[in-house]
Amino acid sequence: MDRATxxxxxxxxxxxxxxxxAAVAHAVSLAELADARIHALFVVDELIAGADRWDAVVEREEERGERALDAVAEAGAKRGIDVEQHLRRGRPHEEILDAATAYDADLIVMGTHGRTGIGRFLAAGSVxxxxVRHSEPxxxxARARE
Structure with missing residues (x-):
């Protein structure tokens, strides 16, 4: 299989x-090498707030998401990479897996906090x-640097 396909x-x-x-540079570099498109995805977690505060919290998270997606698009534009931006609501890992199918992703590139020991235990079931456990592609x- 050649790199372009x-x-x-x-x-x-x-x-x-x-x-x-931490993973954006990897995603952009791989997209550049393969002449691929990036689907940048931000998921507003449906469990972030109680019903009484839902609207305000979701609005704030959507604004944060738009800024994060714009940063990815800017990183891609610097290297001539086509970046489509997607904002979804739901449970992050489920939305990521659904998006991989919906956008026919050949690869998922994502960051991790790199927790170890008790920190990893407390965050068990990280996104x-x-x-990684359930993805087809x-x-x-990429772990964040200290």
């Missing part, structure tokens, strides 16, 4: 954090871990 559609989920942003994870 190996990856045509790359899914890059971001939550705007340092852990997430990256769930995606391969998943490349």
């Amino acid at each position: 190996m990856y045509d559609e790359i899914l890059y989920p971001t939550d705007g954090s340092a852990g997430s942003d 990256a871990e769930r995606v 391969p998943v490349l994870t």
Whole structure:
């Protein structure tokens, strides 16, 4: 398989954090090498607020998501990469897996916080871990640098 057909559609989920942003350079570089499109995805977690505060919290998260997606689009534009921006609501790992199918992703590139020991135990079932375990396309994870 030649490199141009190996990856045509790359899914890059971001939550705007340092852990997430650690992977953007990988996604952009791979997209450039493969002449692929990036689908940048931000998921507003449906469990982030109680019903009494839902609207305000969701609005704030959507604004944060738009900023995170704009940053990915800007990184792609600097290298001539086509970036489609997607904002979804739901459970992050489920939305990422659904998006991989919907956008025909050949690869998922995502950041991880790199927790170890008790921190990893307390965050058991992290989004990256769930995606890695259940994804059909391969998943490349990049850990945030200290």
